[in-house]
Amino acid sequence: MKLPRWFHQLGSPPYVYRLADRLCPWLGWLGVSLLVVGAYWGLVIAPPDYQQGESYRIIYIHPQTAYIGMMSYVVMAIAAGIGYVWRLKLAHAVAVSAAPIGAWFTFCALFTGAVWGRPTWGTYWQWGDPRIMFEALLLFLFLGYLALRGAFDERDKADRVTAILAVVGVVNIPIVHYSVEWWNSIHQGPTILRAGGPAMTNDMLAPFLIMVAAFTLTFYWLLLRRLQGEIVEREGDARWIRELVGAGTP
Amino acid sequence: MNVFRAVLLRDLRVAFRRWSELAHPLIFFVIVVTLFPLALSPTAAQLREVGVGVLWVATLLSSLLALDGLFRGDADDGSLEQLLLSPAPMTITVLAKVTAHALVTLVPLICLVPLSAYTFNIPVAALPTLAAALLLAAPTLSVLVALGAALTVSLRRGGSIVGLLVLPLTAPLLIFGTRATDLSVNGEPTAAPLLLLGALAALAVSLGPLAIAAAVKVGLE
Amino acid sequence: MTEFFLMDGHGAYVWSAYGITLAVLILNVRLARAKHRSALQRARELAAQAEAPRKQPTVRRLQ
Numbered sequence: 001m002k003l004p005r006w007f008h009q010l011g012s013p014p015y016v017y018r019l020a021d022r023l024c025p026w027l028g029w030l031g032v033s034l035l036v037v038g039a040y041w042g043l044v045i046a047p048p049d050y051q052q053g054e055s056y057r058i059i060y061i062h063p064q065t066a067y068i069g070m071m072s073y074v075v076m077a078i079a080a081g082i083g084y085v086w087r088l089k090l091a092h093a094v095a096v097s098a099a100p101i102g103a104w105f106t107f108c109a110l111f112t113g114a115v116w117g118r119p120t121w122g123t124y125w126q127w128g129d130p131r132i133m134f135e136a137l138l139l140f141l142f143l144g145y146l147a148l149r150g151a152f153d154e155r156d157k158a159d160r161v162t163a164i165l166a167v168v169g170v171v172n173i174p175i176v177h178y179s180v181e182w183w184n185s186i187h188q189g190p191t192i193l194r195a196g197g198p199a200m201t202n203d204m205l206a207p208f209l210i211m212v213a214a215f216t217l218t219f220y221w222l223l224l225r226r227l228q229g230e231i232v233e234r235e236g237d238a239r240w241i242r243e244l245v246g247a248g249t250p
Numbered sequence: 251m252n253v254f255r256a257v258l259l260r261d262l263r264v265a266f267r268r269w270s271e272l273a274h275p276l277i278f279f280v281i282v283v284t285l286f287p288l289a290l291s292p293t294a295a296q297l298r299e300v301g302v303g304v305l306w307v308a309t310l311l312s313s314l315l316a317l318d319g320l321f322r323g324d325a326d327d328g329s330l331e332q333l334l335l336s337p338a339p340m341t342i343t344v345l346a347k348v349t350a351h352a353l354v355t356l357v358p359l360i361c362l363v364p365l366s367a368y369t370f371n372i373p374v375a376a377l378p379t380l381a382a383a384l385l386l387a388a389p390t391l392s393v394l395v396a397l398g399a400a401l402t403v404s405l406r407r408g409g410s411i412v413g414l415l416v417l418p419l420t421a422p423l424l425i426f427g428t429r430a431t432d433l434s435v436n437g438e439p440t441a442a443p444l445l446l447l448g449a450l451a452a453l454a455v456s457l458g459p460l461a462i463a464a465a466v467k468v469g470l471e
Numbered sequence: 472m473t474e475f476f477l478m479d480g481h482g483a484y485v486w487s488a489y490g491i492t493l494a495v496l497i498l499n500v501r502l503a504r505a506k507h508r509s510a511l512q513r514a515r516e517l518a519a520q521a522e523a524p525r526k527q528p529t530v531r532r533l534q
Contacts, residue, residue, distance in 0.1 A: 035496075039489070048479070055481035058488045065492060101499060108495050112488040119484050128429075133421060140418035147414055151405050160468040161401055165415065168397065168461050175422075218496065222503050229506035232514050242518040245511055 013090055013231045014240040020224040027224070031217030038210035046204055058116040060207055063192075064215045066109035069138060070173050072102025072219065076145070077170040080163035089234060092159035095166060096149065097226035101219060103142035110135060121186050130179035131187040134172060141169040155234070253338040254346045261350035265319060275312040275355050276362060282308040283366050294371055301370025302380070302431045308366075309359055309384065310420050313395055314413055316355040320347055320399040321466060322408075330403075331470055340463035344396065348459065352392040360384045372435065379434035379444070383427040386447035393458035394419050400465035422450065 009015040042060030049056035076098040083091030113132070114124040126132055145162050152158035180189050192198045198205055235241050265272060286304045287297065324330035333343050363384060364377055372380070398416035402408025430443035476482055 043485075043489070053481060054479045055484050057485050061488060061492050100502070104495050104499055108492050111491050115484045115488045119481055128425065130425075133425065137418050137421055140414075144415045144418065147411055148401060151402070151408065151411055157404065157468065157471065160471075161404075161465060164461055164465045164468065165401060169419075222499050225503035225507050229503070229508075229510040232507070232510035235514075237514070237517040237521055241514050242521070245515045245518055 011088055011090055013093075013235055016090060017228055017231050017244075020228050024221055024224050027217050027221040031214055031221055034210055034214035034217065038207050038214050041207035041210065046207055049204075052120055055116060055119040058112055059204075060211045062109060062112040062116055063208075064211045065105045065112060066135065067212065068215050068219050069102050069106035069109050069135075070176060071216075072098045072105060073138060073141070073166075073173055074170065075223070076102060077166045080159075080166040084160055084163040084167075089159075090231070092163070093227055093230040093234060094223070095163065096159075097223050097230050099142055099145050099149075101222050101226070103139060103146065105215075105219070106135065106139045106142060110139065117186075126186055129185050129187065130183040131176060131185050134176040134179050137172055138176060141165075141172060145169075253342050254349075257333070257338075257343050257346035258350050261347055262354065264323075265350065265354045271319070272316075272354060272358070275315040276358055278315055279308050279312040279359055279362055280366075282311060283369070287369075298371040298373075298435070301367065301372050302428050302435070304370065305363060305366055305372075305380070306424050306427050306431075309356075309363075310391065310417065310424065311413075312359055313355055313391055314398075314416065316351060317395060317399045317409065317412055319354075320351055320396055321403045322399070325403050325470065330466065334467060334470060340467065341459040344400075344459040344462045344466070345455070348389075348392045348396045348462070351396060352388050356384075356388045356392060360388065372431075375437075376431055376434040379440050380431045382444060383430040383440075383447060386444060386451055387423045387427050389451040390423055390447070390454040391420060393454040393462070396462050397458060397465065400462045400469065402469075403466060404469040423447065426450075 038060060042057055046057070046060075048054050076095045079091045079094035079098065082088060083095060110132075113135070117126070118124050145165055148165060149158050149162045152161065179185060180187050191200055192208070200208065232241060232244075283304060286300065286308075290296070290300065292300065321330060324333070334340060360381065363380060367377055367380060394416050395412075397419075398412040401415060402412050405411070426443040426446045430440045430447070433440045433443070476486070
C-alpha cells in the first residue's frame, strides 16, 4: 500500500517543526478568540440555571478541562505506543509534550469540580465517589509518567519505559468516562454525549461547545509549542537546526 | 507449563534461602497496623470504622516491600538477561515470578489479617468476605507491584519512585475491597465488588505479564 | 455591575474556578514558550561551539 507523502513527512522532525510554526498562529489566535467569546457568553449572556443559579456557569470550563485532560492522555498513550512499536523519536516527543499539559488540565478539572461541588452538593470533595477518584488517578498517572521519565539518564530508555506506563494507564480513560453510568455517583450522568441528544437548551449549549473548541485549539497550540522545544532539544546540533538558529560566527 | 514450574520453583527456593527477609513485609504490616490506633486513639466503634481501611492500606504498602526480590536481584547477577535470552516466552517467566511473589509475600500477609481484624473489632462474620476480597485482589496487586518493579529495574534508586507509580494504580482494589468488607460488616450482599475484584484479577493476570515482560526487556537493553 | 461579581452569592466559586483555569492557561503558555526558547538558545550555543574550533589561531613560523 503506497502511503501518502504527508504521512512520511510526519516522521520528519524539520517538517513537523515548520508545520507547527505555520499552524500555531492560527491555533493561538482562534483559540484565544473563542475563549474570550465563550467565557463572555457563558458568564454574561447565558441566563442563570433555574436549579443551580449562577454557580452553574462553571459548566463552561469544568467539563472542558476534564475532557482536554483525558484527550491529552489518549494523545500521549497513542503517541507513546507508536513510538514504542515503530521506534519513532518524533512520536515519543509528542508523548512527552502532551504529559504536562494533560496534568495541568486534569488539575483544573479537579479544582473547578471541587469548587462547583460545594454550592451544588454541599461538599468540595467526596471520597469514594468513582468519577472524582478515577480523575484523581488520572492526575497521578500523569505525575507518575513525568516522575518516571525524569528518573532515567538515557532519553531513549526513558521514552520506551514510560511508553509502557502510558499505554497501561490508558485503561483509566474509559473508566473515568463511564464511572457515572456504572456506579452510583454524586456526579451527574452525561449531558451531551447521550442517546436522545444533549440535555441542554441551545442558549447554554452554544457557549458550552464554543468553550470545548476553544480549549481544544489551545491544547494543540500548547502541544505544538512544547513539541517544537522538544524536537530542538532532541535534534541537538543537526544541520537543519543550525540553519534554523542562523548558526555561528561567519 | 514446564517453564512456569521451573521458574516458580526456582524463585520460591531463592526466596526461602533468605527466609528472614520474607518476614520484613509481615513485620512492616504489623507496625503500620499498630501505628494507626496509636496515632488516632480511637474508641472501639471508631476502631471498627477505620479498621477495614487501615488493613487494606497496610496490605498495599507492605506488598511493596518485597519488590527487589522480583527483578532487581536477578538483574544484578545477570540471570534476568539469561531468562530473556532463553527460548522460553518471557510472559510465562514473568507470570511465574509474579506467582512466586504472590505466594511468598501476599499469602502470609493475608494470614495475618484475621488477627489484625480482631484488634480492630471487625466482626468475625465479616472475615470470610475480607479474606475473599484480599485473595481476589492479590493477583492484581502482584501484577501491579511487578509492573512497578519492571519499569524501574534499570534504575539505581528506583525504589522511591515505585510507590508513586504503583499505589495510585491500586486505588480501585482499595475501593472495591473496602466496599466489599464494609458491606459484609453491615450484613449486605457483597457479590458486586467481589466480582469486580475478580474481573480485575482476570484482566491483570492475562494482560499484565505482557506489559511486565516488555518493561523488563526495555529496561535491560 | 456588582451583582455580576457577586453572582448571587456564588461569586467566590465561579470566579475562583475561572480564575484558576485562566492562571493555569497563562502558566502553560509561558512554560511552553520558555521551553521552546531555551531549546533554541541551547541549540544556538551548540552551533556556536561547533563553529568555533574551526578558527585556528594563525601559526607563527619559528625564526
